[in-house]
Amino acid sequence: MARFLLMTLLATAGTSAATTRPAITVSRVLSTEKKVEPTAITKVLALRGGVDLTPTLLCKMMTAVYGGFGVILGSVGPGLAFGPKSPVSYFTEVGDSGEFFAHALGALMTLVYSSPFWAGVDAAALAKVMLPANVYFLGLFIYCATTLPAAKDSTNAILPFNLWWTQVAIGAVMLYVNTQVV
Secondary structure (H helix, E strand, C coil), rough: CHHHHHHHHHHHHHHHHHHHHHCHHHHHHHCCCCCCCHHHHHHHHCCCHHHHHHHHHHHHHHHHHHHHHHHHHHCHHHHHHCCCCCCCCCCCCCCHHHHHHHHHHHHHHHHHHHHHHHCCCCCHHHHHHHHHHHHHHHHHHHHHCCCCCCCCCCCCCCCCCCCCCHHHHHHHHHHHHHHCCC
């Protein structure tokens, strides 16, 4: 089968139909350039002197929110920062394995989301990677706010409700912006 496809490709390489189409190159296939059509929200933001929704803006938002959580998780850990005695409690209990994975996730979140600004990672490509992650994270935030016993019953000193609901709202905004720039 592969031989047949190769022979067909070689046989049609010189025909006019093959020469009128743009060449398929690795750089064209992997290109992250995208013509962004203005949407209603970008038009409103432009009228107000606001910002355009771009992959770089999404990366800045993700770095500010999740990178901030990442620094705290990677250094202090969830027990002290977000545990039952914290004023910003997200969990009623945090075990040793939770501490370990929170440190690892915190470092990963900070490094990955800030990578366009220090490692030269293409923001448009990272926005594509973040889309399924943002869908998944929003589902996890909803699960924590409604179902997970160690999270849904947490109390805190900042707001009179479970802080996971704020993460649901933040996650929904991140997902919306992500869908607009991909």
